[in-house]
Amino acid sequence: MSPTPLGSRTKGKIDTPKLPSDCIEEILKSLDKENDRTSLYSWTLVNRSWCQVAISLLWSHPFTNMRFEGNDNEKGYLLIRTYISCLSEEANQQLINEGHNIKKIKTLFDYPTYLKELHIGNVQASIAQWWDKTTDYMLKHKAQFQTVESLILEMIFNKCNGLKKLDCELQQFCYNNADFVSFSGTQRAVSRLNELRIDCSCVDHQGHLSNLLTTIINNSQYINHIIVTPFHDCPLAQQIPKLIESQNSLTSFSMISPLVGSFNPSRSASIFSSLTSQTISLTNLDFRRIYIDWNSLEILTKCSNLKSLKFINCYQEQDVSMPDSLYKSIQLMVNKLTLNNEKNNETFLSEKTCTTIVMMSKNHLKELAIDFFTPELSQIINTQIPNLTSLAIRTIPPLQLLNWIACSTTLSHLSLSDVGISSRLFSITICQQIGQLLPINLLHLQLESRYNIAPESLTCILEQSIAKLEILSLDVEKFDDTLLEVIGDYARDTGKYLKELRIGKDTRIEFDSNLCKKLLCVIPSINQNYEDPWPILIERRDPLWKNILDIIE
Numbered sequence: 001m002s003p004t005p006l007g008s009r010t011k012g013k014i015d016t017p018k019l020p021s022d023c024i025e026e027i028l029k030s031l032d033k034e035n036d037r038t039s040l041y042s043w044t045l046v047n048r049s050w051c052q053v054a055i056s057l058l059w060s061h062p063f064t065n066m067r068f069e070g071n072d073n074e075k076g077y078l079l080i081r082t083y084i085s086c087l088s089e090e091a092n093q094q095l096i097n098e099g100h101n102i103k104k105i106k107t108l109f110d111y112p113t114y115l116k117e118l119h120i121g122n123v124q125a126s127i128a129q130w131w132d133k134t135t136d137y138m139l140k141h142k143a144q145f146q147t148v149e150s151l152i153l154e155m156i157f158n159k160c161n162g163l164k165k166l167d168c169e170l171q172q173f174c175y176n177n178a179d180f181v182s183f184s185g186t187q188r189a190v191s192r193l194n195e196l197r198i199d200c201s202c203v204d205h206q207g208h209l210s211n212l213l214t215t216i217i218n219n220s221q222y223i224n225h226i227i228v229t230p231f232h233d234c235p236l237a238q239q240i241p242k243l244i245e246s247q248n249s250l251t252s253f254s255m256i257s258p259l260v261g262s263f264n265p266s267r268s269a270s271i272f273s274s275l276t277s278q279t280i281s282l283t284n285l286d287f288r289r290i291y292i293d294w295n296s297l298e299i300l301t302k303c304s305n306l307k308s309l310k311f312i313n314c315y316q317e318q319d320v321s322m323p324d325s326l327y328k329s330i331q332l333m334v335n336k337l338t339l340n341n342e343k344n345n346e347t348f349l350s351e352k353t354c355t356t357i358v359m360m361s362k363n364h365l366k367e368l369a370i371d372f373f374t375p376e377l378s379q380i381i382n383t384q385i386p387n388l389t390s391l392a393i394r395t396i397p398p399l400q401l402l403n404w405i406a407c408s409t410t411l412s413h414l415s416l417s418d419v420g421i422s423s424r425l426f427s428i429t430i431c432q433q434i435g436q437l438l439p440i441n442l443l444h445l446q447l448e449s450r451y452n453i454a455p456e457s458l459t460c461i462l463e464q465s466i467a468k469l470e471i472l473s474l475d476v477e478k479f480d481d482t483l484l485e486v487i488g489d490y491a492r493d494t495g496k497y498l499k500e501l502r503i504g505k506d507t508r509i510e511f512d513s514n515l516c517k518k519l520l521c522v523i524p525s526i527n528q529n530y531e532d533p534w535p536i537l538i539e540r541r542d543p544l545w546k547n548i549l550d551i552i553e
Contacts, residue, residue, distance in 0.1 A: 055109055061117035061165075068125050076126030077133050083152055084130075086112055086159075091151045098143040100134065112159040119167040120153070120177075127152060128171070150178045158185035162192035166216075168209055169199040169229075177204075180212040193220045198240070201231035201258050210235045217246045225252040230289045231261035238267075241274035249281040255288035257313055262289035265317060272296040279303045286310040292349060294320050297360065301330050310338040311349060311357070320353040322360075332360045336367040340394065355380070366390065369415070373397035378404065389413065392446070399433050408439045415446035415473075418453075431457040435464025442467040448475040448504075455482040462490040468497040473530060475504030481511045484519065491522040498523055502530035 062079050084095070085105045095102050127149050135143060157180065170177055180186055196216065204210055213236060226247075228240055244250060253275070263271065268291035275282065279302045292314050300306065309332065322330065339357065341348045351372055358368070358377065362384045369392035370377075378397075381388060382404040391405075392415035405411060416434065418426050426449060438445065438461075445467070447453065453476050472487060491498040501523050503509070509528060516526055 055111075056114045059109070059111045059114040061115075062111075063119045063122040063126065064117050064165075066119070066122045066125070068129070074129065074133075076122070076129035080126050080130035080148075080152065082107065082111060083155065086110055087151060087155055091155070094147065094151065095143075098147060099139050100143060100148075110159065112156050113161055115156060115160040116163060117165040118156065118160075118163050119169070121167070121169045121171045123153065123156070124149060124171040124177070146178070153178045153180065154183045157183040157189045160185070160189050163189050164193065165195040165197075166190065166193055167197040168202070168212065169197060170202045170204070170209065177206070177208050179206070179208050181208070181215050186212070186215060187219045190216050191219045193223050195225040195227070196220075196223050196243075197227040198236060198243075199229040199231075199256075200234055200236040200240070201229055201261055202236070204234075204236065207235070210239065213239050213243065217243050221246055221248045223247050223250065225254070226250065227254045227256060229256045229258050230263040231258055233264060233267055237263065241270045244271070244274040245277045247278065250278040251281050252284040252286075253278075253282065254284070254286035255290065255312075257288040262315065263291065265291045265293075268292075269296070272299045275299060276302065280305065282306055284308045286312070287314055288312045289314065291315045291317065292320065292353065293317065294322070297332075297357065298330065301332055301360070304333060306333045308336040309334040309361070310340075311354075312338065312340045314341070314349055315347045316349050316353055317347075319350050320356050322356060327359050327362075330360065331363050332357070333364055334361050335364055336390075337361050337365055338369040340369065340371050351377075359384075367413075368392070369394070371395050373401055375401060378402070386410070391415070393417065399430070399437065402437055405437045406439055409441055411439055412441060413444040413446070414438070414442055415448070417448040418450070426453045426457045428454075428457055428460050431460040432464050435461040438465040438467040440466050440468070443469060444471040444473065445469055446473040446475075446502075449477065452477045453483070455486045458483060458486050462486070468494060470497060470499045471502065472498060472500075473502040473504075474507070475530070476507055478508045478510055479503050481515060484511045484515060488519045488522060491519070496522055500525040500527060502527045505529050505531050 066075060067073065068076060084092070084102060085107045087095075092102050092104065127145070131140075131145055131148065183189075190212075193216065198213065202209060217239065226240075226243065231237060244253065271290065272295070275285075276299055282303045283305050285300070285303075285306065285308070287310060292311065293316065297320060300309070337358065339349065339354045341354075351374060354370065354372070355374070355377055358365070358370075358380060362380065364387075365385050366387050367390035368381070368385075368388060371394040373393050373395065374397070378401040381391075387410060388408075389410055390413035391411060392413075394417045396416060396418065405414070426447075442465075445461075447458075447461075453474070474483070476483075487498070487501055503526070520526065
């Protein structure tokens with residue numbers, strides 16, 4: 001008897017092929033990665049198994065990427081209202097005893113068990129939203145905010161089945177934050193962390209955050225990515241070297257530039273010293289507001305798999321240099337190097353130090369972003385860095401220093417910035433010279449300006465260029481019909497080589513949407529929400545913000 005073919009009738013029924021549950025999970029995970037929560041929610045209505053997977057993903061990171069500005073934003077309130085429904089009867093009764101009107105509602109799912117990513121500050125801000133919406137004047141003087149905060153956080157730490165990401169930044173208005181280490185499930189919750197964020201500038205009067213970090217150091221040894229906000233020599237900062245050394249295979253150590261503060265020379269030295277325990281696993285290092293010296297650079301040369309290195313607003317006590325004889329034997333293994341300094345301050349990295357770092361990276365360097373350009377640096381890049389494919393310059397030099405670009409056979413990405421108030425980068429004469437510089441192999445041209453670029457200037461660049469650009473990125477103040485028409489004409493004239501137009505995320509859009517649709521026939525992709533992958537620092541784009549930082553420091 002031959003086997004029954006798929007889909008044939010058997011006893012009056014049709015066998016319908018079913019998608020395996022692991023395939024369903026992968027499909028829904030792709031929606032979650034794209035942050036398409038609307039589509040993900042719609043899958044909860046398909047059937048029970050799809051609903052279970054979709055709910056677990058939706059509630060795995062409800063407090064991530066939250067914004068609390070605007071009076072109509074109630075996401076935090078709604079989240080806490082749902083989480084309160086998941087509290088134990090004893091915890092609910094504790095809130096009722098304080099005077100809260102808590103309705104006993106049985107939830108379909110135990111939502112805290114799905115949590116994988118926790119931002120403590122966003123939980124606190126969400127509780128504050130719920131508090132403001134549900135407590136009147138009299139109750140606020142009777143009940144304790146800390147009670148709600150402690151009960152919610154205790155439930156989260158005790159019920160979650162192991163966090164993957166933890167952001168320990170606190171809301172500054174919450175001076176009496178919860179005692180995290182007193183929760184029975186804290187050690188288990190942090191034992192499987194992959195990513196940890198620590199803000200050393202957080203107010204930690206009672207030491208609860210410092211104690212939590214100690215617990216993480218003792219119980220979590222598999223963190224791949226540590227993100228730190230440096231701030232002087234506070235108790236949290238003192239624990240960062242121990243945190244690094246406690247990990248088995250740290251791949252990425254990053255910093256976030258603080259509004260004020262930095263790591264002093266001794267604390268900076270201890271950070272670099274601790275990295276010697278991770279020389280095999282480290283692939284990405286991003287340093288902000290930290291002191292650099294020869295010893296720290298020598299430690300980094302021992303990181304055999306290091307691919308990306310950034311020094312942004314870093315400091316030095318003296319110039320770093322090395323004899324030419326050592327450049328061959330002592331090399332950084334990085335493919336991508338970023339050197340950004342915003343202020344002409346004597347303690348910031350000097351041109352000499354930055355040139356030394358470039359020379360130490362020359363053997364493997366493919367991508368370079370730098371704030372300055374000297375004749376010496378131009379000579380180094382032209383003659384000693386043969387494999388450079390991407391160059392971003394934040395302070396435009398005399399264009400004769402860039403003449404070698406026209407003959408480059410490797411450069412595929414070039415980024416030029418006009419960020420000075422009196423800069424003339426995008427004048428017609430300069431733009432003609434820029435167009436003539438672009439090599440035929442260039443695929444991506446990126447132009448940035450604090451203000452605007454005239455359509456005539458952009459036309460000069462494109463008409464003078466022999467490059468067959470596939471991507472054009474503009475980060476300017478305003479993007480209108482005239483600029484869009486210039487780019488459309490270029491795309492037609494070059495035979496549709498242009499594949500994508502990227503418009504900076506903070507650019508003011510003033511072009512006709514119908515014109516944009518018409519141009520899709522010659523420009524397949526017009527991205528109006530482009531984020532520059534290179535470090536653009538807010539001080540540069542906003543002079544007022546830079547003045548504020550000067551006053552604070």
